[in-house]
Amino acid sequence: MIEELKFNYGYLFEEDLLNEIHSIGVYKEFESSTTIIDTNSYIVSIPLLLEGAIKILREDENGDELVLYYLEKGDTCAVTLSCCVGQTKSKIRAVTETDVKLLMVPKEKMSDWLSKYKSWQEFILQSYHNRLQEFIEAVDTIAFLNMDQRLFKYLRDKALVNHNDSISVTHQEIANDLHTSRVVVSRLLKSLEKQGKIKLQRNLIQVLEI
Structure with a gap:
């Protein structure tokens, strides 16, 4: 598992951070079409995707859903990061598009690593930027x-x-x-x-x- 972690995130994170992620991250595998984050649930861990793809959906009050974007290996989900910071319930549903391997990192580490590792800070900011661009693309797709x-x-x-x-x-x-x-x-x-x-x-x- 450490090899997969280094392959997907080694170009981003320094060795000490990779070792911390490896030591505390909980490794999980999910089959395709599995809901791993549900609407209105509290987020307790940050997912780091090692393999596969995850579909992020938004659900309206009638239960109808709309695909917003996909996460692929090397990604994390900015919405879960926001929920961790604000301690709010999830506004999205995350469903595995393919078989998936990921590491779940306790949310408490998010703020600790922001001050400890510059690479983690850059990764989080880039993740917010990427997801914002995808949100804009999703809105443009619907509107235009x-x-x-x-x-x-x-x-x-x-x-x-x-x-x-x-x-x-x-x-x-x-x-x-x-x-x-x-x-x-x-x-x-x-x-x-x-x-x-x-x-x-x-x-x-x-x-x-x-």
């Missing part, structure tokens, strides 16, 4: 793209984080992630196939333009 453009971007993003141009996902799952109906998704998928952007297969969608 048509649903067919949003759908194709969703498929491309999903293919990229899975490192596979063939995606195993149902029309209903797509509809849930994009906060629309399955009928609309099915119609737009057929349109994208006619445009040569995707190929529909049994239980698979192949993205032809990545």
